[in-house]
Amino acid sequence: MTWFFFFLISAMALGGGLGVVAARNVVHSALFLLLSLLAVAGLYVLLLTEFLALVQIFIYGGAIIIVLLFAIMLTRSREFPRITDNAQWPLAAVAALLFFGLLTFAFLVNRPEADERSRVAFTDLGRSLFTDWALPFEIASIVLLIALVGAIVIARDDGRRG
Amino acid sequence: MIDLAFFQIVSGALFAIGLYGVLARRSAVLVLMSIELMLNAVNLNLIASAAFLDPSRFTGLIIAIFVITVAAAEVGLALAIVLRIFRNRATVNLDEIDLMKG
Numbered sequence: 001m002t003w004f005f006f007f008l009i010s011a012m013a014l015g016g017g018l019g020v021v022a023a024r025n026v027v028h029s030a031l032f033l034l035l036s037l038l039a040v041a042g043l044y045v046l047l048l049t050e051f052l053a054l055v056q057i058f059i060y061g062g063a064i065i066i067v068l069l070f071a072i073m074l075t076r077s078r079e080f081p082r083i084t085d086n087a088q089w090p091l092a093a094v095a096a097l098l099f100f101g102l103l104t105f106a107f108l109v110n111r112p113e114a115d116e117r118s119r120v121a122f123t124d125l126g127r128s129l130f131t132d133w134a135l136p137f138e139i140a141s142i143v144l145l146i147a148l149v150g151a152i153v154i155a156r157d158d159g160r161r162g
Numbered sequence: 163m164i165d166l167a168f169f170q171i172v173s174g175a176l177f178a179i180g181l182y183g184v185l186a187r188r189s190a191v192l193v194l195m196s197i198e199l200m201l202n203a204v205n206l207n208l209i210a211s212a213a214f215l216d217p218s219r220f221t222g223l224i225i226a227i228f229v230i231t232v233a234a235a236e237v238g239l240a241l242a243i244v245l246r247i248f249r250n251r252a253t254v255n256l257d258e259i260d261l262m263k264g
Contacts, residue, residue, distance in 0.1 A: 002164060003164065006164050006168065013172065014172065014176065014179070017175075017176050017199050020179070020183060020192075020195050020196065020199060021180075021183035021186065021196060026189060026191060026192060029192055029195055030195065033195050033198060033199065036176070036199065036202070037198075040202050040206055043169065043172070044206075044209060046164070047169070047209055048213060049212075049213060049223060052223060052226060052227070056205075056230070059234055060230075063234060064198065064233070064234060067237055067238060067241055068194065068241070070241075071191050071241040071244055071245065072191055074245055074248070075190075075191065075245065075248040075254045085186045085187060085188060086186065086187075086188045086257055089182075089185075089186035091185070092182050095181065095182075095185060096178040096179065096182035096185070099177070099181055100174055100175055100177075103171075103174035104171055104174055107167050107170040107174060108167060108171075111165075112166070112215055114165075114166050114214040120213075120220065125220050125223060125224075128220045128224065129220075129224055136228060140232070143232065144234065146235075147235035147236070147238055147239045148235070148238055150239055150242070151238045151239045151242035152242070154239070154242040154243055154246050155242035155246060
């Protein structure tokens with residue numbers, strides 16, 4: 001049963017990914033990306049890390065897809081239908097396939113001993129995040145703050161600048 | 163029980179798809195989406211490795227949380243830049259944004 005779900009969800013993730021890079025319509029690409037991200041959340045559930053699955057659905061499925069759709073709507077212009085792939089796409093396909101082959105080879109050759117999987121408790125994860133990882137956590141908050149302030153400054157209208 | 167290698171191969175395939183998207187697509191927004199795919203593949207690999215190899219500690223999970231945070235910051239900033247480029251040049255076609263081309 002687990003195998004069935006694994007293959008189903010993996011097929012959804014990879015199919016969504018292929019849809020992102022193959023769809024002609026940009027909005028369709030965004031929706032395929034949403035499918036792929038939700039399928040990856042399903043894989044996290046299979047890995048018994050429900051918290052990461054929740055974070056994935058909230059942040060990617062909610063925030064990032066919405067922001068991407070906003071950007072698509074705001075940059076929509078008459079030229080959109082003809083923006084497709086550039087001339088180097090066969091080269092890109094070869095590079096991606098070679099890279100995938102290399103990764104698969106590395107993963108299959110180097111197979112470490114796996115422990116028995118166990119459920120990760122929310123409380124332990126939270127305690128670790130706020131004690132052992134408190135400093136990186138604060139740095140991450142500052143990175144987010146700087147990025148959002150920078151985004152506002154960059155995207156602001158020129159006329160209103162002092 | 164599913165082997166670690168299966169999760170790793172799925173994540174490698176996702177990463178390769180994202181790589182193709184970054185190299186082949188012309189719209190800046192689509193390149194950003196492909197970057198999101200690649201970051202997701204990295205996250206999947208991190209979390210699978212953490213779940214299989216180190217279940218008693220959370221290092222991989224916490225690094226994955228930080229990757230998600232940085233991805234959120236990156237997409238906000240990058241889309242602001244895309245909006246600014248669109249306002250200045252009325253295009254998001256990356257082949258036409260060649261101001262710094264020698």
